[in-house]
Every structure is written in structure tokens, then in C-alpha cells.
Amino acid sequence: MDFALPFSAPVSLVSSKVLGNAPLQAEAENQIDPTLDLEAEISRLKKDMNAVILAHYYQDGDIQDLADFVGDSLDLSRKAANTDADVIVFCGVKFMAETAKVLSPQKLVLLPDEKAGCSLEQSCPPADFKVFREKYPDHIAVTYINCSAEIKALSDIICTSTNAEQIIRQIPKDQPIIFAPDRHLGAYISKKTGRDMVLWQGTCVVHEQFSVKEMVKLKTIHPDAKVAAHPECPEDLLKHADHIGSTSSLLKYVTEDSAQKYIIATEPGIIHQMQKAAPHKEFIGAPGADGKCSCNTCPFMALNTMEKLYLTMKNKTPAIEVPDTLRAQALLPLDRMLKMSQNIPTSKIST
Ligand code: SF4
Numbered sequence: 001m002d003f004a005l006p007f008s009a010p011v012s013l014v015s016s017k018v019l020g021n022a023p024l025q026a027e028a029e030n031q032i033d034p035t036l037d038l039e040a041e042i043s044r045l046k047k048d049m050n051a052v053i054l055a056h057y058y059q060d061g062d063i064q065d066l067a068d069f070v071g072d073s074l075d076l077s078r079k080a081a082n083t084d085a086d087v088i089v090f091c092g093v094k095f096m097a098e099t100a101k102v103l104s105p106q107k108l109v110l111l112p113d114e115k116a117g118c119s120l121e122q123s124c125p126p127a128d129f130k131v132f133r134e135k136y137p138d139h140i141a142v143t144y145i146n147c148s149a150e151i152k153a154l155s156d157i158i159c160t161s162t163n164a165e166q167i168i169r170q171i172p173k174d175q176p177i178i179f180a181p182d183r184h185l186g187a188y189i190s191k192k193t194g195r196d197m198v199l200w201q202g203t204c205v206v207h208e209q210f211s212v213k214e215m216v217k218l219k220t221i222h223p224d225a226k227v228a229a230h231p232e233c234p235e236d237l238l239k240h241a242d243h244i245g246s247t248s249s250l251l252k253y254v255t256e257d258s259a260q261k262y263i264i265a266t267e268p269g270i271i272h273q274m275q276k277a278a279p280h281k282e283f284i285g286a287p288g289a290d291g292k293c294s295c296n297t298c299p300f301m302a303l304n305t306m307e308k309l310y311l312t313m314k315n316k317t318p319a320i321e322v323p324d325t326l327r328a329q330a331l332l333p334l335d336r337m338l339k340m341s342q343n344i345p346t347s348k349i350s351t
Pocket residue numbers: 058093117118119120121146204205206207267298299300301
């Protein structure tokens with residue numbers, strides 16, 4: 001990897017587009033024949049279109065079960081880059097579908113709900129990030145994949161929670177770094193690697209909700225439970241974790257570890273795969289400030305439903321479009337990420 005500065009200078013702030021029609025989509029969703037066998041229809045459409053369905057661990061269990069591949073952001077990026085399918089149906093949020101389009105521009109990339117955004121993406125507007133970068137001209141920007149294509153285009157290297165530590169460790173020690181947009185992940189990686197990074201102050205609305213006070217209460221009720229937490233959680237909560245890692249790392253941990261009970265501090269969609277992998281174990285969603293975990297369901301991921309998945313395949317919309325210039329700029333840091341994390345194995349959840 002060549003770290004000679006400057007990296008590709010950020011240039012344009014052109015946006016990507018989702019081609020769709022939300023009001024029409026909502027209307028159509030209500031008009032689906034309730035007797036329709038959605039699973040059978042989705043399978044038929046998948047075959048007719050030569051499509052692959054990719055689903056993130058934070059999707060509902062029924063969507064995960066009919067997807068061709070379920071994984072975290074790194075796994076899904078690799079799948080999107082290497083699939084032979086003509087159509088990628090991305091059950092996740094917009095930045096994920098956009099990443100798939102950047103990596104596989106010749107394919108039709110569909111997203112079941114065009115409003116499926118992400119609070120981390122929203123916390124980092126491109127115009128503000130451009131000004132921020134200009135304040136640190138000698139820094140390179142390592143940016144978490146949970147951001148828009150425009151932010152990727154303004155970055156030097158993309159990372160995920162799976163490969164962030166490994167990527168930072170490959171950067172020469174005298175090279176200053178900006179880390180964006182998640183300040184909790186940035187702080188966690190900074191502590192692990194001993195690198196002093198300038199952090200963009202974004203957060204995830206889901207992981208920010210977990211309450212340390214409620215977590216301590218829950219641990220008192222379940223003293224035999226271990227805590228598995230995602231590094232998007234605030235540092236005071238991570239202090240209570242027995243294991244910290246990406247969604248695939250959490251899944252591996254609870255499967256291989258010897259305990260029988262776990263408190264899971266990330267979006268509860270992952271518990272579906274945990275229960276499948278270790279049905280004899282008990283998994284408890286970490287609580288929010290109100291003592292319950294329902295507020296920790298990602299409101300964006302929850303927008304995707306089986307009905308919308310069926311409709312997006314039937315109508316081939318909403319479809320992701322990324323202008324060529326933006327795509328070329330966003331591809332560079334994504335390619336660097338894929339090269340710098342080649343030795344990290346892909347999780348094996350294909351359904
Ligand atoms: S869980 Fe947080 S980071 Fe993930 S998509 Fe939802 S808002 Fe974004």
C-alpha cells in the first residue's frame with residue numbers, strides 16, 4: 001500500500017440517487033393480495049431475474065432466512081463485488097446498497113425501501129466533512145463504511161468494524177489520521193492501536209441508546225451472562241463487555257464460547273442468527289434507558305419488509321444510481337479496504 005501524500009484530492013460533491021416512488025410503493029404494499037405466498041413469489045422472481053438477495057444481520061429474521069447470503073458490511077461488500085448475478089437485491093440500508101453499486105456498477109441494485117437511511121450517514125454531511133478535511137491537510141481519512149458515497153469519495157481508506165483495527169495498524173505510525181463518522185468506534189480503535197486520531201463526532205442512534213445503568217441492573221439479574229458488545233457502543237458501556245467486536249465477531253464469540261447466556265449490546269436482529277447457531281443458549285437484548293430493548297431496533301433497517309422486498313423485485317425499483325465520477329472516486333478507498341483486509345476470512349452464513 002502506497003501512503004505517499006497527498007492521496008486523491010477530494011473533488012466533487014455530486015450525490016447518488018435512489019430511483020423510486022415512495023407513495024406509490026406504500027400504496028402498492030397495501031394492495032398485495034394477502035393470500036399471496038410471498039416467499040414463493042420472491043424465489044420465482046429471483047430465478048427469473050438472476051438476482052442475489054444480500055441481507056445484513058440487522059434485518060428481520062424472515063428476510064435473513066430467505067436471503068442467499070447474510071453477513072456484516074465487509075462480507076456483503078465482498079459478495080457484492082464478486083457475484084455473477086445480474087441483479088443485487090440489498091436488504092439493508094442505503095449506504096450498503098450504494099456500496100454494492102459502486103463495486104458492481106453494471107448490475108441493477110435494488111433496495112426494498114428507499115428511505116432506509118442511517119443516523120451515522122446523516123451525521124456526516126459531505127460539505128461539512130470537506131471543510132473538516134481541509135483543516136487537517138496532512139491527515140489521511142479512514143472512514144467507516146457507514147457513510148454516503150460522497151463521503152467515501154472524500155476519504156482515503158474505507159473500513160468496517162471487522163477490519164478497522166487491522167487497517168489502522170497498516171498505516172505508518174508517523175502518518176496522522178482522521179477517523180469518521182463514528183466517534184465511539186474511532187475512540188475504541190484509537191485505544192486498541194494506541195493511535196491518536198482526529199475523530200468526527202458522529203454516532204449511531206441505536207448503539208447510543210444502550211444504558212450503562214440498565215446494563216448493570218441486568219447483569220445483577222443474570223450474573224451468569226456474558227456481555228457481547230459492538231464497538232459503536234459508547235466507551236462506558238464497552239467497559240462492561242466480555243467481548244467487543246463486529247456483528248460477525250459477536251456471532252462467532254457466542255457460538256464458540258462456553259457460557260450459556262449472553263447480553264447482546266447491538267441491534268437485536270443479530271440474535272436471530274445467534275439462536276440458529278447456538279439454539280441451546282440464551283440471548284438477551286441489552287436494554288435502553290427505559291429498561292427495555294425495543295428502542296434499540298434500528299428504525300432504518302426495520303423499514304424493509306417481506307412485502308417491500310417482493311415489490312422491489314417485481315417492479316425493479318427503488319434502484320440505486322451512482323454517477324460515474326462519484327463512483328470512480330468512491331471506488332478507490334473501497335478497493336484499498338478490500339486489499340488491506342484480504343487475509344480476514346468471510347463469515348460463512350449463506351442460506
Ligand atoms: S444500526 Fe446504526 S449504524 Fe447501523 S444502519 Fe442503523 S442507524 Fe446506521
